[in-house]
Amino acid sequence: xxxxxxxTMRKYVELLGEYRQQIASFCFKHTRNADxxxxxxxxxxxxxxxxxxxxxxxxxxxxYRWLQQVxxxxxxxxxxxxxLHEVSLYMARNVxxxxxxxxxxxxxxxxxxxxxxxxxxxxIQATMEGYTTDELAERHGVTRNVIHQxxxxxxxxxxxxxxxxxx
Numbered sequence: 103x104x105x106x107x108x109x110t111m112r113k114y115v116e117l118l119g120e121y122r123q124q125i126a127s128f129c130f131k132h133t134r135n136a137d138x139x140x141x142x143x144x145x146x147x148x149x150x151x152x153x154x155x156x157x158x159x160x161x162x163x164x165x166y167r168w169l170q171q172v173x174x175x176x177x178x179x180x181x182x183x184x185x186l187h188e189v190s191l192y193m194a195r196n197v198x199x200x201x202x203x204x205x206x207x208x209x210x211x212x213x214x215x216x217x218x219x220x221x222x223x224x225x226i227q228a229t230m231e232g233y234t235t236d237e238l239a240e241r242h243g244v245t246r247n248v249i250h251q252x253x254x255x256x257x258x259x260x261x262x263x264x265x266x267x268x269x
Contacts, residue, residue, distance in 0.1 A: 110154055110155060113154055113157060114150065114151055114154045117150065117157070118147065118150065120162075121166065121169055124166070125143065125146055125147075125173065126139075126143065128146070128173050128177075129142040129146060132177055142176070142177065142180060145176050145179070146172070146173050146176045146177075148176075149172050149175060149176035149179075150169070150172055153172050156168075175235070175246070178235075178250070179234055179235050182235070182253060183229060183232070214263060214264060217260075217263045218256065218259070218260075222256050225238070225249075225252060225253065225256065226256065228241070235249050235250065
């Protein structure tokens with residue numbers, strides 16, 4: 103359960119009230135439908151709650167820039183999880199042997215993942231398990247930018263391997 107002092111809670115409630123329309127617009131702009139927008143809205147609110155302690159700005163313009171950054175990070179985390187969602191489905195579920203297309207896809211994903219180092223597979227697995235970038239950064243003792251860079255390198259590596267061997 104989240105425990106916050108009165109000042110932190112006040113900042114959080116004020117920020118959500120003050121920028122309610124901008125947050126909702128951001129979520130609807132970056133999703134396909136109302137259900138996804140609602141999910142993103144919850145994720146953005148959670149990201150704001152986690153980050154509210156870093157808000158030092160008192161000028162509205164600076165507060166809004168801080169909010170935009172938090173919303174962009176929440177959206178990036180969501181997109182990263184969505185990109186890996188398909189991989190996690192094929193790794194987590196049992197595919198019937200008679201479904202050739204699914205088996206071929208599952209084999210392709212497994213073959214691609216074999217090209218990764220243990221650290222890279224660990225990062226992919228942790229992402230599929232739902233760890234956020236902040237949690238991964240804390241877990242590995244690095245900044246969130248380092249986690250984003252590692253993830254981008256892995257994605258680029260997988261794309262290159264796919265083009266070389268499987269196209």
